[in-house]
Amino acid sequence: MSTRTAPARGTTGRTARGTTGGAGRRMRATGQERTFGVLRWVLVVVLVLVTAFPFYYMLLLSFVPVEQLLLSPSRLWYALQTLTVDTYRTVLAPAEDGGQGFGVFLRNSALVAAATVVITVLVAIPGAYAVARLPFTGRDHVGTLFLAVYLFPTVVLAVPLFIAFARLGLQSSLVGLMLVYVVQTVPVSIHMLRGYFETIPASIEEAAAIDGAGRFATLRRVVLPLAMPSLMSTGLYVFMIAWNEFLFALLFLSAQPDRWTVSLGLAQLSNGIEVPKTVLMAGSVILTVPIVLLYGLAERALTEGLTSGADKG
Amino acid sequence: MSAPTTVRPTAGAPAAGRTASSRANRDGLAMVLPTVVIVVAVVVVPVLWNVVLAFQDLTLLEVRDAGLFERLSLENFAEVLTGAGFWQALGNTVVYSAASTAGSILVGLLAALALRRPFPGRGVVRSLMLLPYVAPVVAVAFTWETMLNPQYGIVNAWGTGFLGWDQPVDFLGQEPYAMATVIAFEVWRYFPFAFMFITARLVAVPAELEEAATVDGASLLQRFRHVVGPQLLGVVALLSVLRLIMTFNKFDDVYLLTGGGAGTEVAAVRVYDTLTGRFDVGGAAAQALVLSAVLAVGLLVYVRFFVKKGGEQS
Structure with a gap:
């Protein structure tokens, strides 16, 4: 931070208002800064409203009896005593009790997402380390391979995988689904971890090597403990993708209601004729809350993990 | 089906004469092997298989029994390329992905600039701003659908109640509103992504440059145009490529909001319908193949003409 300019009222000096220069120019500059200063606040308020409102609406409607909603759809608040948790009871109760069985879906989603995280991270750690540190044949082509993962519409993979999984006995199984998620997340995990590995000074590893530690021992005992924050953020991101995924769950699991994930269960719920929107919103809240908690x-x-490398331009 | 664990001690003492670089080469290959195996098995092989399927005129039931190179024909491509539906879907996809990409980057840029200077509560606003990106697509799609519902959605309730609309607007079931709505939804969901990347880049813009420009009397707009803006070209180019690829192949968002109706049938939804609605494996594969080719050519052109220019300046 420079001391050349006098920063106006406690702002960082970076874009201080009153500065030297021609008097007319300064007038124009301050006028402009003032306009943008106001616009900036307007923009912040609009952005906050636009971003947060759908979530508020989702939460609100999930507690409203559907008759209330139909009676007065324009309300932003309903009297506390009219609110209900029956919507949640309906969504969470097992199918035998006339509910929608989301308890099972939550378990399925959690299982698939957690397994995906573990396997993806186990595969990505050595991969990212190799790309970051070791000059091996074909290192420059790893990126091309990853491009293949994202270049083709995921629905393209569906038919061949569907047939192959059927032959392996993995059709309609959570294992097959998890395998697809691992592939979808390994490239971005390698990208995130590699960025972090590159920031670890090579001298630390060299010291370990001099002490006689092999490459893999160094990775496990020296690099990984240092990379723990990056591992956490990568794992979180992978969990998020696996938890939120919809297309492959729809393609692979539709015929097996007891294996549905929460996303799929919610989508199927919306196809039900007699399901009120308020119940659908309760399901949406149940699907969203775990992710928001983790993210928080x-x-x-x-x-930081996702944008690693972006600050280099 | 778990990948072989690679964290194992290196085998014995290295053979005499083996140089450090060949050892590094071997270790590197071993460490990247699980990744390569899994990507090849679950992506590359299916993609290649898909190419073969595109040249076979088979339905979903026939595929299981047919041989790998049985009944090759060009019929699928003839059908895809001469039918009107595919070109329409391709056009929709181009409009959808270009508009969503541009929109999300623009809003993300504005958000990043607005939140650049610290103010009380900025951290909270920032976290809030990323919510649409991290939230599950199924949940937020249904929330939008409920908000926009013509009978009891709050947008139409307010529109007719306070804004003087003559009648409720069927945002998701009527052209051209439906396309505009799915684009708005995409911008809403992905501006946080751009916001995140541009914010990270802004932090790295050297403060001295801007201070010098300020001292020289450059106005805020001039500073953006000549000092800050050029620094962002690289990250904007990167974002454009990433978002274009992702949106071009996007399925969930449109499928959940409109099911591809009211002029919003994008290519990925069409491929899905061909596959699950008509069980036409060959047709789906051929469409997907043409799509990937269009995307690859588009990317090549883009990288050739834009990224290089942007890269030179940053």
């Missing part, structure tokens, strides 16, 4: 715990790590 590790927001900073996640954004």
